[in-house]
Amino acid sequence: MMHAGHCCRRLRAPWRALISGGALVTARSPPPSQPASALVLPLISYADATSSFACPAQCRHIWATPLCMGRKSAKIAHKKNKEDEKRQKIYGKFGKLIVGAVKEGGGVTDPSANPQLAKVLSQARDMSVPKELVDRNLTRAANTKQADFAEITYEAYGHGGVGIVMEVLTDNINRAAADTRSALNKGGGKMASSGSVLFNFERKGVIVLDGGAHLEDLVFEVATEAGADDVTGRDDGEEGFTVTTSVPAFVTSRRALADAGFVVNPGQTALKMIPLITHDVDDVAADANDALVERLLELDDVDAVYTQ
Numbered sequence: 001m002m003h004a005g006h007c008c009r010r011l012r013a014p015w016r017a018l019i020s021g022g023a024l025v026t027a028r029s030p031p032p033s034q035p036a037s038a039l040v041l042p043l044i045s046y047a048d049a050t051s052s053f054a055c056p057a058q059c060r061h062i063w064a065t066p067l068c069m070g071r072k073s074a075k076i077a078h079k080k081n082k083e084d085e086k087r088q089k090i091y092g093k094f095g096k097l098i099v100g101a102v103k104e105g106g107g108v109t110d111p112s113a114n115p116q117l118a119k120v121l122s123q124a125r126d127m128s129v130p131k132e133l134v135d136r137n138l139t140r141a142a143n144t145k146q147a148d149f150a151e152i153t154y155e156a157y158g159h160g161g162v163g164i165v166m167e168v169l170t171d172n173i174n175r176a177a178a179d180t181r182s183a184l185n186k187g188g189g190k191m192a193s194s195g196s197v198l199f200n201f202e203r204k205g206v207i208v209l210d211g212g213a214h215l216e217d218l219v220f221e222v223a224t225e226a227g228a229d230d231v232t233g234r235d236d237g238e239e240g241f242t243v244t245t246s247v248p249a250f251v252t253s254r255r256a257l258a259d260a261g262f263v264v265n266p267g268q269t270a271l272k273m274i275p276l277i278t279h280d281v282d283d284v285a286a287d288a289n290d291a292l293v294e295r296l297l298e299l300d301d302v303d304a305v306y307t308q
Helices: 002-010 046-050 071-104 115-126 131-141 173-186 213-225 250-259 283-297
Strands: 016-020 023-027 150-157 163-170 201-210 230-233 240-245 270-275 302-307
Touching: 071 115, 071 131, 071 163, 071 302, 115 250, 150 173, 163 173, 163 270, 163 283, 173 283, 201 250, 213 230, 213 240, 213 250, 240 250, 270 302, 283 302
Parallel strands: none
Antiparallel strands: 016 023, 150 163, 163 302, 201 240, 201 270, 230 240
């Protein structure tokens, strides 16, 4: 390693030395004719590296994408994108709720004179909805041409007979129905009659905490005192906890945990439909259902999708 360190000091920018096993590999930025994401990886033997640095023209070039450079980084980026998508869905739902509250309040955008709007804005603050999004939707709500929003719940069956519940908030019921049916058909699902799937679900408060794995006893104490039903470890492989509550205890439990210093994950914390009975399917059907859910969530009118 001492020799490698000495060699690294001799390499001139834009070259960087990397150690892989017993070989020394250097990387530099690609020439203008190559994609910006590519890297030049000339291979140099350890013996050559400890002597005079060879001319780049004699080196072998390997073009690699960022994914090739590290699967872990790609997985982290993919997960971050998913979290961003969930957060945007939440923000979008609150935008529609703000418009709906203003409409129900006779066009009043002052929360002190519109109790329903005040409630929605308080929930938006708890979920860290950006102020600019709130202001933009208050302006949108003041537009007399803006149609009212309606809440709709659709039920469906996915691959392997898995029950699916979709929560929709839309200002155009016909569009929402047509788009949802089309997405289901293309994804291999089918619409179900009202009540045939929903009875298998129960609405619960779900509070996801980031980190703090060593504070399990404190999490349990704070959550139970606030009225929570259950505390478990996260099921997504990340450090932290999932706190389940009844609907009435959701807000008080979330605030109590936040006040105690725990980090509440806004992208995964919400009132959700929890399946009372899970429906097991094989890996092929499970992957197909995941793709179907993704397809449904791409619709602007669909705010949440739950499966058994």
